[in-house]
Ligand SMILES: Cc1cc2nc3c(=O)[nH]c(=O)nc-3n(C[C@H](O)[C@H](O)[C@H](O)COP(=O)(O)OP(=O)(O)OC[C@H]3O[C@@H](n4cnc5c(N)ncnc54)[C@H](O)[C@@H]3O)c2cc1C
């Protein structure tokens with residue numbers, strides 16, 4: 001199918017993009033990689049008057065270090081995230097999760113920022129962003145604001161972004177030296193997660209000094225498994241410890257039943273996959 | 285209507301397009317390049333795969349206006365002087381198609397895979413093609429064809445008969461490989 005008609009603008013700076021968004025208000029839609037938006041437009045599930053393409057704004061692309069932060073431009077593609085040496089060294093979990101997203105063609109076009117803004121509960125990047133304590137830098141008509149991942153994801157396909165706001169970049173601390181793993185369960189190739197678990201672990205002399213665990217598709221937004229994180233603190237990095245801690249995985253989650261899995265099964269998966277993710281991350 | 289300038293298979297075209305025109309629609313309906321096909325409406329099947337600046341994309345999920353100023357290679361740009369590209373020949377020789385509908389996309393994606401990883405093992409081929417669906421073959425011969433093509437496309441590989449034993453050491457992709465596998469330029 002072909003999308004309904006719309007006007008199109010391809011600004012080259014964030015300011016130009018903001019001006020276009022301000023003018024069009026709720027009738028505008030931002031286009032990043034288009035890998036979620038174009039199917040939506042083709043099926044006519046959305047019908048914007050104006051499409052603002054961020055693909056020609058160079059300042060939104062690329063990865064850099066700024067002081068203590070790793071900064072990832074919202075328009076950095078999944079493919080670029082996978083090849084980036086800074087991400088590999090300081091945010092390995094993000095690279096591992098990105099590897100499981102879709103297929104090579106989609107990864108060439110789809111962007112990190114687009115995935116976060118889209119906020120699909122089954123999307124694979126919100127949970128790592130939450131686990132890695134990312135901050136979202138958002139541009140609006142009255143300037144820029146910073147929203148932590150824990151407040152950015154609000155509901156199914158809903159974020160703290162207002163219609164005339166734009167996600168500029170994502171900042172996170174350096175997670176250098178942390179073990180990491182993203183364990184994704186899905187049924188067929190190139191599919192979203194039934195459940196996914198993002199785990200990062202710092203070990204010290206055979207014990208778990210710190211851990212971060214984020215869950216994909218265990219509720220309308222990504223969930224931090226704080227019960228698991230706490231149960232690991234200071235404990236030896238063994239499969240025994242991990243198995244015990246993983247029992248807390250489904251605490252405080254609110255998964256749904258759908259064609260892929262029932263609530264019970266999702267809760268079971270959360271525990272099993274948390275165990276696997278932590279085992280690999282901790283090298284236990 | 286926006287005006288776009290796109291290089292497709294080595295020829296530069298300037299055209300007016302509606303913003304909502306999909307790249308695949310532009311290729312097929314405005315340029316007559318019907319070698320690239322549409323298989324689904326959900327961005328899943330990969331039948332419409334082309335290369336944009338040397339990387340595979342699903343041309344049903346890119347707007348023609350997004351391709352402005354970029355270089356596109358389609359299945360129609362691979363053959364040289366009436367000679368099939370080694371990947372096309374390999375699909376032919378290995379019976380890697382039945383109805384052939386998925387083939388243009390499979391071949392374009394297979395070339396993208398070899399540009400990243402010139403000597404993939406079976407698992408890597410399967411993962412590299414995970415965005416391409418085939419309703420007919422069961423994939424076995426497609427995987428075989430891609431591995432066969434990777435042999436034929438080793439640097440310096442001439443006619444296939446001369447290169448039946450693997451001799452060259454493992455290596456990484458170079459710019460030259462990429463030019464070869466994406467069909468190079470002939471503007
Ligand atoms: C076949 C297929 C399989 C897939 N499988 C997976 C998978 O397994 N896991 C997974 O996580 N994802 C998957 N995806 C989705 C993919 O990761 C997309 O790339 C991603 O969801 C959206 O990124 P995008 O850059 O394409 O955004 P777009 O489609 O361009 O935009 C998505 C939404 O975000 C908004 N938006 C985008 N950028 C910004 C910004 N900077 N500021 C404000 N709003 C913005 C847009 O307005 C739109 O509403 C799949 C997609 C396809 C087609």
Ligand code: FES
Pocket residue numbers: 321322323324325326327328329330331332333342343344345
């Ligand atoms: S037609 Fe483009 S992915 Fe199916």
Ligand code: FES
Pocket residue numbers: 380381382383384385386387417418419420421
């Ligand atoms: S040969 Fe028929 S779909 Fe692949």
